[in-house]
Each structure stands twice: as C-alpha cells, then as structure tokens.
Amino acid sequence: MYPEHAPRVPAQRAVEVHQPTPYPPAVPAPAPLVPVQPNTVPTVASIVLPDGCVVTGYAVEPTRTEPVTAKPAVSRTAANVALGGVGFLAVSGGLLLLTSFIAALTAFITQLITLAAVIFGGWIAVQILGTHGHQGGGTTVNIRRAVFKRNHFHG
Template identity: 65%
Template sequence: MDTPQRPAAVEIHHPQPITLHPPTAPLVPIQPGPLPAVQSVQLPDGRIVTGYALTPTPAPAPIEPRPAVSRTAVNIALGGIGFGAVCGGLVLLTTFIAALAAFIHQLIILAAVIFGGWIAVQVFSAGGHRSSGTTVNIRKAVIKRNHFHG
C-alpha cells in the first residue's frame, strides 16, 4: 500500500552577509531596524519558495482636476490687451497736445504781428501825434516872372 507522502520539513534560513576582507577601521554599531518577516509559499508542484514579505505600495493620491486655462494666464492676457489699448490712446493724446501747443504758438505769433502792425500805424500815421515842424498849405498860386502871387 501506498503511504501518503508528508511534506518535507520547512527550514527557514536567514541570509548572512559575507565579508570578503576584514574591516580595517572600527565600525560604529548601528541599531538594526526591524527585519521583515520571512514568508514561505508552497507551489502546486510541491516546491517551496521562501522570501521576504513585501509591503504594498500605497496608491497615489488622486489628482485634482485643473481648469483648462489658469486664471493667472487669463489675467496676464487681459492686462496686456488693456495696456495695448491704453498705449494707442496715449499716442493720440500726446499728438493732440503737440498739435494744440503748435496752434497756440501760431496764435501768439499772429497776435504779435497784428498788434505790432497796429502800433506801427499809430506811430507813423498823419492823424496821430505830430512832431514840431512847419506846416505849409499850398493853394492855387500864380507864378509870373519869378514872382509869387498868393
């Protein structure tokens, strides 16, 4: 009769580090952390696989949905558009100020010419202030043989 086979005894081996050369400097003792537990798994064909237990990695946090366009980008774009509109208005404003200054300059020159002409007419006209001199009224006179008959 066949006797049922019993599984072989499971032996657990802890790995030991292999030192190839003895350390030359004294080592500082470090407190070892907790070692993970060793697990053994028996495969369906009877083989036993031994290894350390792996801790599962945590799932990444869900990513928050972001808007298609950031508010900062929209604000910067709107600011640029507004600045461009203002620059055009400033160019027109400076042009208007320059034209107004030229017009006022022309008015001042025109006033100086008209006022200067008025002063010249007043100074040089016969109806104005007369200087001391002799006035001679010439009437019809008859001149005969170099003799004046008035």
C-alpha cells in the first residue's frame, strides 16, 4: 500500500470537562400591593422551593372555565336565511296570482265601461234621432195652428 492511501488516525486530544457555574439564589422582590376589598382579607401562602428559597404571596383562586355550550349542527343565520327563502317562494306564488287577478279585474272593468258607453251612446242616439212614434222621415208642420191664426195661412 502506498503511504498516501494509508488510513489516517485522528490525533488524540485532551478531554476538557466544563462544570456550570451555579448562581446564588435570587432574593425575591417585594410583592406589589394588591388592592383589597375592605371586607375581605386575602389569605397569604408561603412555598418553600427545593433550593431553600421561600416564596410568599396571596392565594389566587383558580379561574373557572365557562362550560362549553354545544353548538347546533346548523347555525341560526343559515336557518334564518333558508326560512326567508322558503317564505319568499311562498309569497312569490301568491304575488303572481295577485297580479293575474288584478290584470283580469282591470280587463273586466274596461269591458263594463265600454258596454256602458255603447248602451248610453245608443240611448242618446235614439233620443236625438228618434221619430217619437211617427212613421217616415222629414219635417212635420202643424198646419191647423197656422190656418186659424188671423185666417191666413202661414207656411
């Protein structure tokens, strides 16, 4: 084997071990003043930590979570929109019938007015152009009245 292809062995190094430097325990800061209701005095609790520090503070009531209400499978908004659509469809059919009824009523009233105009116009035409019981046409002259006036005939 050639020396350039020989396996290389890494050089041995000295092992160094580092130990963490311990920090001295922190002195707890004074607790902030908590406004207290005049009738209630909160209880004070002290806890000894494993390193020997004592932590003193007010006991805090655990927060109560609100019970989770079960949501309906369909939202109220979706149900209201669907009901509004059904109501609109129901009303649309009625509106269509109402429009048809109004159109038919308008045509009926128009026919009644036309019929009344024809009948009234015919009655007026009979009054104007009628003979009042006389047969024939032309102008009728009352001769007797003209004859007896001053014994002269006025035509």
